[in-house]
Amino acid sequence: MPPTAAPPSQLMPGQAAASSCAHRFRYAAGNAPSEEFDVVVLGAGIAGLTAAQELSAAGFSVVVLEGRERIGGRLHTVPMDDGSGANIDLGAAWIHGLGSLSNLNAIYALALRFNLKMVPTDYDDFAIYLDDHRLDDAELAELNALYDEFSKFIVSLVARDPSTKSRLSIDAAVNLFASARGGMDSKTMEALYFHVHNYVESYWAGDGGQMAIGTMDEVRVPGDDVVLPGGYGQMVERLADGLDIRLNQVVQRVDWQRGESVLVTTSQGCFKGRRCLVTLPLGVLKANYVQFNPPLAVASPAKALAIQRLGTGVYNKVILSFDHAFWDNVVMLHRIPPMAERGRWAWIVNLHRVLGLPVLIGFSHGAFAVESESLTDEEIAEHFLGALRAMYPGKVPKPKKIICTRWGTDPFSHMSFTNIPVGASTRDCDILRQPIQNTLFFAGEATSRVYYGTVHGAYCTSLQAVADIQAADAAERAAAPARRQAAASASAPAATVPAAVAKISTATMPAVSASRGVVMSPSSGHQSLLPVSQPASPRPAQLGPTPSDVAKWSEPDVYNSSGIMNDCITGEIGVDEVLMHPMNSTAPTFMSPQAVAQAWSAMLERFHGSACIGRAPAVGWVAPRSKL
Numbered sequence: 286m287p288p289t290a291a292p293p294s295q296l297m298p299g300q301a302a303a304s305s306c307a308h309r310f311r312y313a314a315g316n317a318p319s320e321e322f323d324v325v326v327l328g329a330g331i332a333g334l335t336a337a338q339e340l341s342a343a344g345f346s347v348v349v350l351e352g353r354e355r356i357g358g359r360l361h362t363v364p365m366d367d368g369s370g371a372n373i374d375l376g377a378a379w380i381h382g383l384g385s386l387s388n389l390n391a392i393y394a395l396a397l398r399f400n401l402k403m404v405p406t407d408y409d410d411f412a413i414y415l416d417d418h419r420l421d422d423a424e425l426a427e428l429n430a431l432y433d434e435f436s437k438f439i440v441s442l443v444a445r446d447p448s449t450k451s452r453l454s455i456d457a458a459v460n461l462f463a464s465a466r467g468g469m470d471s472k473t474m475e476a477l478y479f480h481v482h483n484y485v486e487s488y489w490a491g492d493g494g495q496m497a498i499g500t501m502d503e504v505r506v507p508g509d510d511v512v513l514p515g516g517y518g519q520m521v522e523r524l525a526d527g528l529d530i531r532l533n534q535v536v537q538r539v540d541w542q543r544g545e546s547v548l549v550t551t552s553q554g555c556f557k558g559r560r561c562l563v564t565l566p567l568g569v570l571k572a573n574y575v576q577f578n579p580p581l582a583v584a585s586p587a588k589a590l591a592i593q594r595l596g597t598g599v600y601n602k603v604i605l606s607f608d609h610a611f612w613d614n615v616v617m618l619h620r621i622p623p624m625a626e627r628g629r630w631a632w633i634v635n636l637h638r639v640l641g642l643p644v645l646i647g648f649s650h651g652a653f654a655v656e657s658e659s660l661t662d663e664e665i666a667e668h669f670l671g672a673l674r675a676m677y678p679g680k681v682p683k684p685k686k687i688i689c690t691r692w693g694t695d696p697f698s699h700m701s702f703t704n705i706p707v708g709a710s711t712r713d714c715d716i717l718r719q720p721i722q723n724t725l726f727f728a729g730e731a732t733s734r735v736y737y738g739t740v741h742g743a744y745c746t747s748l749q750a751v752a753d754i755q756a757a758d759a760a761e762r763a764a765a766p767a768r769r770q771a772a773a774s775a776s777a778p779a780a781t782v783p784a785a786v787a788k789i790s791t792a793t794m795p796a797v798s799a800s801r802g803v804v805m806s807p808s809s810g811h812q813s814l815l816p817v818s819q820p821a822s823p824r825p826a827q828l829g830p831t832p833s834d835v836a837k838w839s840e841p842d843v844y845n846s847s848g849i850m851n852d853c854i855t856g857e858i859g860v861d862e863v864l865m866h867p868m869n870s871t872a873p874t875f876m877s878p879q880a881v882a883q884a885w886s887a888m889l890e891r892f893h894g895s896a897c898i899g900r901a902p903a904v905g906w907v908a909p910r911s912k913l
């Protein structure tokens with residue numbers, strides 16, 4: 286498990302600096318840090334780099350702070366150094382699903398744009414071993430029939446009780462399935478767990494005893510998977526081009542004030558911004574390495590709970606380079622491990638078939654992956670070699686090169702990717718992504734409701750965060766003249782839209798929130814619901830408040846935030862009803878926050894399932910119901 290506090294090497298050197306910077310920020314504006322930016326981005330993984338590029342292109346001044354000595358985060362390409370001249374990805378390696386002609390996977394589209402070479406992975410080109418016996422077609426059919434039967438059993442469980450998706454673990458479901466069949470012998474159980482590993486555990490890097498059966502209900506982009514022979518590092522380098530990136534900046538503290546500024550303190554100094562985009566891995570947030578002030582638990586209790594509930598899977602690789610290939614000429618080698626070796630080397634990729642290299646990559650996950658990180662490379666490799674010797678007796682030579690990953694103890698990740706454990710749901714990913722008071726924004730694979738655990742999930746959430754930041758910036762700029770006018774003539778209501786709701790575009794995924802109510806209105810075909818300085822005009826009552834109505838509301842009652850759905854979901858909105866104007870409807874309707882949350886969730890499922898970048902088809906106003 287990740288530690289609950291930052292290691293001394295990360296916190297101790299900057300403790301004084303953290304205190305000093307925070308003091309200057311709050312009490313001595315004249316002695317503010319010299320480096321100020323519109324947006325401070327935490328993390329130089331694909332989410333941080335993508336957001337920085339988009340924001341820079343839109344005219345924002347941006348700095349990217351990275352604690353490592355390199356960029357890329359969990360995208361890490363290194364040379365094999367075995368004389369082959371090849372590169373290897375230690376982290377993410379595949380583009381999962383190319384998509385369709387009308388909706389390409391965003392990462393595949395990016396690879397095409399950068400003209401990167403890609404090679405498809407044929408998962409149907411495989412061999413499965415039980416000890417040194419390669420399963421024949423009849424045995425494979427029997428194995429697949431067992432998993433199909435298990436899958437139908439899961440569907441029936443969920444149909445009878447939908448709550449089982451989040452409260453029943455995969456292992457518990459396996460035991461129920463075995464009982465329903467009147468018991469299973471050890472070999473049948475091992476065969477079933479092989480498929481559970483192959484289709485669930487290895488994909489989400491978790492243990493069946495920890496992950497909920499809802500994990501099996503994942504959404505995958507259609508089409509083939511491909512690898513990049515040159516590695517993901519090529520893409521990372523292109524995304525980083527021209528950006529202001531500061532390496533070895535271990536973030537220790539984030540002091541922030543709503544609508545004012547953010548001060549980020551690192552091991553090397555202080556950086557001030559109007560807004561902060563947090564793309565740190567979920568494992569780092571769980572470890573509490575970064576101190577937020579005010580704390581996240583105070584600013585958004587729902588977000589703190591989501592961080593606590595979501596799972597951090599560890600998926601490690603052992604890469605062995607040999608002088609020659611001694612194994613089957615197939616893309617994927619699988620073995621059915623005994624129960625005592627669960628999570629070890631059931632997935633083996635043959636790079637000789639894919640890239641022409643005599644290299645095997647073995648994967649481990651879950652408890653074994655975590656525990657083995659304390660071993661030496663040679664000791665970890667020996668575990669893998671033992672499995673190979675069982676498959677190919679007398680044929681396994683000594684490898685000429687060993688590379689092992691240790692993502693679980695990496696202080697800048699503490700994980701490989703996110704999964705959904707018992708007690709959590711994909712809604713927690715939504716909550717994690719929600720901005721806090723238009724000051725702190727969040728992106729990364731853990732914030733993607735449908736594509737968590739993937740590179741394209743991280744990429745798409747970064748674009749959503751950029752849209753949120755642009756909307757907040759537009760609202761803030763529009764607020765300035767409204768505030769000045771209100772100060773000059775408090776008795777004369779302005780006929781303009783206050784800052785909070787002006788210029789909110791359908792392209793920015795807005796959701797407007799306040800503590801007591803919300804009006805959602807259709808805006809198809811409009812750049813903004815009510816342009817700034819548009820005179821008030823008669824409006825039918827059923828269409829909601831006029832600009833003059835909005836102008837009468839005080840600033841605390843009206844502000845732009847995508848947190849309203851989070852508030853409805855968690856019950857923190859503080860009202861029994863909110864006024865929502867659904868799409869394709871001419872009249873607003875009072876609804877319970879629970880109904881609003883359900884409607885929003887349904888829309889998220891709709892646009893996430895069909896496109897990487899969601900566009901919310903509505904904008905809205907917020908005010909106390911008494912003023913509606």
